[in-house]
Amino acid sequence: MHRDLRLADGRRLSYTGFGGPDGLPCLLVHGFSSSRLLAGWAFSRELLDRHGVRFIAVDRPGYGRSSPNPGAGFLSWAGDAVALAEDLGLERLAVLGVSMGAGPALALASARPDLVTSTTILSGMAPLGARERMNPAARADALYWRLARVAPWLLRRLCDLSAKAMTRADRAERLIAGAERAMPDADLRIFRKLIQEEPARAAFAADARESGRQGGGGMLDDLLTYLRPWGFDPATVRGPVRWWHGVDDPKVPVALARRLTERLTDGAARFVPGGHFAPFAHLDEILAPIGAEA
Numbered sequence: 001m002h003r004d005l006r007l008a009d010g011r012r013l014s015y016t017g018f019g020g021p022d023g024l025p026c027l028l029v030h031g032f033s034s035s036r037l038l039a040g041w042a043f044s045r046e047l048l049d050r051h052g053v054r055f056i057a058v059d060r061p062g063y064g065r066s067s068p069n070p071g072a073g074f075l076s077w078a079g080d081a082v083a084l085a086e087d088l089g090l091e092r093l094a095v096l097g098v099s100m101g102a103g104p105a106l107a108l109a110s111a112r113p114d115l116v117t118s119t120t121i122l123s124g125m126a127p128l129g130a131r132e133r134m135n136p137a138a139r140a141d142a143l144y145w146r147l148a149r150v151a152p153w154l155l156r157r158l159c160d161l162s163a164k165a166m167t168r169a170d171r172a173e174r175l176i177a178g179a180e181r182a183m184p185d186a187d188l189r190i191f192r193k194l195i196q197e198e199p200a201r202a203a204f205a206a207d208a209r210e211s212g213r214q215g216g217g218g219m220l221d222d223l224l225t226y227l228r229p230w231g232f233d234p235a236t237v238r239g240p241v242r243w244w245h246g247v248d249d250p251k252v253p254v255a256l257a258r259r260l261t262e263r264l265t266d267g268a269a270r271f272v273p274g275g276h277f278a279p280f281a282h283l284d285e286i287l288a289p290i291g292a293e294a
Contacts, residue, residue, distance in 0.1 A: 031099025159216025246278025
């Protein structure tokens, strides 16, 4: 069920619960050009129930129904997440960040180790150096990162166009076909398995449309925020931190993930065959330790 939380500064934080009410609470933090509805197609109800996990899936600022908060940074988002946990009466929870949800997830664990039981990162984006060039294999992603450095005004236009295309797509099959055209074969196999049932296909389309509800501002802020200092050192996050990454990830080069995970003070990394969707071939292994925290 979708709910809204009105934050102290008047902004809205939107979230949806997935899984049984008795499951261990886990905050799900979506990635770039996605929304809280990611959970509806990437993590089945059967999977969540099998491991006793309940997702609290949150729209990050500017995505879905959550108010924009441009330039606020990851630690500001962590404060929003703490407000949500307090509103729900949660004293402990796990957090799982997907792709560009990594920074916010790690920020929460850094700011509130007393609240977060564990942090799981799937295909997560890692910090960049001040002048380091982000050069992913995916050409469209490489263009977006270059524009974020040199022409954010033009990037905003591209993000808005992308969001408009997703919200105006009249059929799920059109959205799915567009997503599949950009995927390497390894990702395509996993993606098709995730959405092989009709409810999951409809949920993917709903996620895509919801991500662009407010235009491309959320996408723009994602890219700009990752090019700035994070405000904390993610390598010092008290764990456990479990990081899963595909060795041929075309969106987040595996070298970035290795560089960070080698410095984790209390973490473990699994580098598995495949691309950006590679961790989603291991969801039972990923959710089992989260459910065991109960």
